[in-house]
Amino acid sequence: MKRIAESTVRRLSIYLSFLEEIEARGALTTSSDDLAKLGGTTSAQVRKDLSFFGSFGKRGLGYSVPELSSRLKEILGLGNQWRVCIVGAGKIGAALARYAGFAERGFLVTGVYDSDPAKIGKSTGGLTIRDISHLERDIATGKYQIAVLTVPAENAQHIVDTVVRAGLKAILSFAPTQLTTPPDVTLRTVNMAMELEGLTFALTNRTTER
């Protein structure tokens, strides 16, 4: 299969959420133009994105909402449930552990880890906080497929190395630092400071950039 751009994958997620809205409203079919308008893109872009994976529409008619929706779920790997651990039981970690939106999408947070003895053993979002020294073993036994890191920048790379060593292939980091992983491990980073800087850049340079 051809390499798929990250921007394409992001748009697929967007299309899927629109399809779910459309489905909830009871419509049975939709068109690339509908999806484009909702997502602020063009119908050609929508069709091109989908074309990487096959052809799901009917010429003259559009797309069947339930069908496209389920094909997209399949493409995005949302057919089955995913076991997720949260590393770092600070405020953000605790908020995520409790966040119901994950479960709706098939992400099951089944473990929370921290290194602070004061937190270990306490409960958050219905889960008992485990000692981070157990993390590597737990991953190695297949307990998790995805790790979400909400730890300070200083510890982040070390934890990445640990979970990678244990065999994990997907990491979502909220640590405000640049991390490195081997090429077979997928890493996404959400850096709030960086997002805010994108805003202040726009405010300062008034270049209506988007």
Next chain:
Amino acid sequence: MKRIAESTVRRLSIYLSFLEEIEARGALTTSSDDLAKLGGTTSAQVRKDLSFFGSFGKRGLGYSVPELSSRLKEILGLGNQWRVCIVGAGKIGAALARYAGFAERGFLVTGVYDSDPAKIGKSTGGLTIRDISHLERDIATGKYQIAVLTVPAENAQHIVDTVVRAGLKAILSFAPTQLTTPPDVTLRTVNMAMELEGLTFALTNRTTER
């Protein structure tokens, strides 16, 4: 000024954080190659990114760390402080209100808003939660330059419309939904579900995408 790509702005943020690390370690000069290695890019990319804004280095020598650092801060609009409000005093909003990392970068969270009567008047992160019905007026009087939205998807667009009407030009949203703003308002969205879907796509399609 030429339009600057969002990818360029993100890299500038990364370079800045490296410069601060380098500065903390006491080095006085650095090179495009150093920055490239730290950031997983190429030295040509670094130089090209900087060239959009001027020429800050000395041929044969590299860049003065304090100088480049302060020029980048200026470019990113970090010279002055920014007043930020958080809309939505749920778990994530409360976590952000308390997050010290913002202040370090010059982002002052000076207000938290919610619509839930049970929360209004309570305190979070040293701030009293205000009734969201005051938000529009507060923005209009210049209290804030940036709004951070941590509200449910259903309410997000309505709140965006409100803050835009009040004259705000920069919004960071954590709501898991697609939002629209006029072209002169900069919007950045962090969507956790979408990030996780990017991971499961990679796990499912095994295309070592990055």
Next chain:
DNA sequence: CCTAACTTGTGAACAAATTCACAAGCTTCC
């Protein structure tokens, strides 16, 4: 003062992503 060793800044070449534009398929209606 000349040469060697660096490193920047930048047009030009290249690659990637997006948009265009249109043939091809499906449906409806007469």
Next chain:
DNA sequence: GGAAGCTTGTGAATTTGTTCACAAGTTAGG
């Protein structure tokens, strides 16, 4: 069953972003 009206799927054209490659500064050493 043919024409009209849609909408998809996709090569080709275009635009945007990245990498190359090298002239032009700068410093150090003899």
